[in-house]
Amino acid sequence: MSGLTIDAISMHFELPGGGGVQALKDVSLHLDEGELLSVLGPSGCGKTTLLNILAGFLVPTEGRIKLHDKVVSGPGPDRGMVFQQGALFEWMNVRKNIAFGPDMLGRPKGETKDKVDHLLETVGLHDFGDKMIYELSGGMQQRVALARCLANEPDIILMDEPLGALDALTREKMQGLVLKLWKETGKTIILITHSVEEALLLGERLIVMAPRPGRLHKEYRLPFADMGVGKDLREVKKEHDFGEKREEILSMIWDMEEEIMGRQETAA
Numbered sequence: 001m002s003g004l005t006i007d008a009i010s011m012h013f014e015l016p017g018g019g020g021v022q023a024l025k026d027v028s029l030h031l032d033e034g035e036l037l038s039v040l041g042p043s044g045c046g047k048t049t050l051l052n053i054l055a056g057f058l059v060p061t062e063g064r065i066k067l068h069d070k071v072v073s074g075p076g077p078d079r080g081m082v083f084q085q086g087a088l089f090e091w092m093n094v095r096k097n098i099a100f101g102p103d104m105l106g107r108p109k110g111e112t113k114d115k116v117d118h119l120l121e122t123v124g125l126h127d128f129g130d131k132m133i134y135e136l137s138g139g140m141q142q143r144v145a146l147a148r149c150l151a152n153e154p155d156i157i158l159m160d161e162p163l164g165a166l167d168a169l170t171r172e173k174m175q176g177l178v179l180k181l182w183k184e185t186g187k188t189i190i191l192i193t194h195s196v197e198e199a200l201l202l203g204e205r206l207i208v209m210a211p212r213p214g215r216l217h218k219e220y221r222l223p224f225a226d227m228g229v230g231k232d233l234r235e236v237k238k239e240h241d242f243g244e245k246r247e248e249i250l251s252m253i254w255d256m257e258e259e260i261m262g263r264q265e266t267a268a
Contacts (some may be wrong), residue, residue, distance in 0.1 A: 038203030046214025
């Protein structure tokens, strides 16, 4: 089957001294190629654990991940990761950071240069190729991280709170860039975020996860990502349906957080 299949994934972590934590339980989902999924939920619901399993950094206790009908057994070039902090190479300039993957794969120099030039243009950094990473703002560094990920031509881009450390204005600009790249590249994107607004803006599909054990609680199919490609994101936020969905999901997560606090007080 084409696309990504999450098949009954569960994850149990053993704790030092005995006992353990059930981080995920029986999570199943299928994404077709080119879908953009945002994942929300309260702290401790297993969002990042799920993303690390998709990346191949963790092996699930039960279940399996299949990409294009092949079982995922570890990290691979078919999945690219963008972290909250860009994890860039400070001792390299922007151009060399983006070229790192193709260089490691032995791609022809001319081909790599053309690819880097194109990606610099795509992410709006065409005048910054020779700059060092420490000379860039946080938003620019995340643009480099996106370009470096795309340079490896992954089938899926996994994003773990990629915009969480940015100021509000830069974050809004980057949200627009993510939507632009999604439409232009046709990549499948899975984005973890704590921001309900961001999840609504960027999620063609949105799932809310319930906490421990982490599991799928509710799924939405939304029009806002498509709307945001050709429209000011601030205008999208003014849509009546956007406001309704935001309040519905905020209340849902608030109730989950209250339930968690209640459990902790009872345990204490």
